[in-house]
Amino acid sequence: MTNPKRLLDSYGISPKKSLGQNFLHDPNALDKIIRAAELSPEETVLEIGPGTGALTDWLASVARRVIAVELDDRLIPLLQYRFSDYPNVTLVHADILEVNLSLHIRPDEPYCVVANLPYYITSAILRYLFEQPHKARRLVVMVQNEVADRLVAPPGDLSLLGVSVQYYGRPRIIARLSPAIFWPRPDVTSALVRIDTYADGERPVQVADEAQFFRVVRAGFSQKRKQLINALSAGLGIDKEAATTLLTAAGIAPTRRAETLTLTEWAALANQVQQFAPPVQTPQQQE
Numbered sequence: 001m002t003n004p005k006r007l008l009d010s011y012g013i014s015p016k017k018s019l020g021q022n023f024l025h026d027p028n029a030l031d032k033i034i035r036a037a038e039l040s041p042e043e044t045v046l047e048i049g050p051g052t053g054a055l056t057d058w059l060a061s062v063a064r065r066v067i068a069v070e071l072d073d074r075l076i077p078l079l080q081y082r083f084s085d086y087p088n089v090t091l092v093h094a095d096i097l098e099v100n101l102s103l104h105i106r107p108d109e110p111y112c113v114v115a116n117l118p119y120y121i122t123s124a125i126l127r128y129l130f131e132q133p134h135k136a137r138r139l140v141v142m143v144q145n146e147v148a149d150r151l152v153a154p155p156g157d158l159s160l161l162g163v164s165v166q167y168y169g170r171p172r173i174i175a176r177l178s179p180a181i182f183w184p185r186p187d188v189t190s191a192l193v194r195i196d197t198y199a200d201g202e203r204p205v206q207v208a209d210e211a212q213f214f215r216v217v218r219a220g221f222s223q224k225r226k227q228l229i230n231a232l233s234a235g236l237g238i239d240k241e242a243a244t245t246l247l248t249a250a251g252i253a254p255t256r257r258a259e260t261l262t263l264t265e266w267a268a269l270a271n272q273v274q275q276f277a278p279p280v281q282t283p284q285q286q287e
Helices: 004-010 027-037 054-060 073-082 119-130 145-152 160-168 210-220 228-236 240-249 263-275
Strands: 044-048 065-070 089-093 111-116 138-144 169-177 190-197
Touching: 027 054, 027 111, 027 138, 027 169, 027 190, 044 054, 054 065, 054 111, 065 073, 073 089, 119 138, 119 145, 119 160, 138 145, 138 169, 145 160, 145 169, 145 190, 160 169, 160 190, 160 210, 160 263, 210 228, 210 263, 228 240, 240 263
Parallel strands: 044 065, 044 111, 065 089, 111 138
Antiparallel strands: 138 190, 169 190
């Protein structure tokens, strides 16, 4: 196992806090990730932030193809040298949030995501991945402990992130992992999470319009800890009487709070908004 500090020192590279760089090096943790991913020799893997390539090395030994997307230009020469003899590893120097995945993964090509996600941008990356027309079969990701809890939270503790992830897939925490598996050692504990995505056309709830569903959910969570009547009124740009009508029609008490709703209740509310006349407009649409 290559020591990440020694490897980085040889290239004159120091970890950047601004990029959330904590390099995974523990072989037991890497083995847990590979086992959780349950990769087959026919699968393609998208890895986000390969860093020094420790996880990339393991992925390349079991997957048909690994697409490793790295933002830090300082790490590209290191990765190019390390994987120059790996025909199944493709390095992409880019910000994952700006990558057109269709240029690297065919629409009929099954793939999964395996990554040690930078903590500061975890939510944005998950949103980007779930918004892809061609979605991964499953995601196995290392995230901050409290983020993992949000992903699997039940009604009562749900967040916008939790609703979004649970709409697209079934998340579960595989393991809680010590900061000692990284260099430099982070101040927080990590968790390994697996998300099995629903197949195309399958969702846990039925909604008339997916975009409308997420507009309503975002509106509901737009004012934390506020009653839904107030949050929806502000978030959808409607008066409180209209918000009460929508909530009542969906069978939801106006005094409820967003974190208490189930996915079924969010779907019922979004479907009521879809039927609302005149059409409900977001503040952006009203401008």
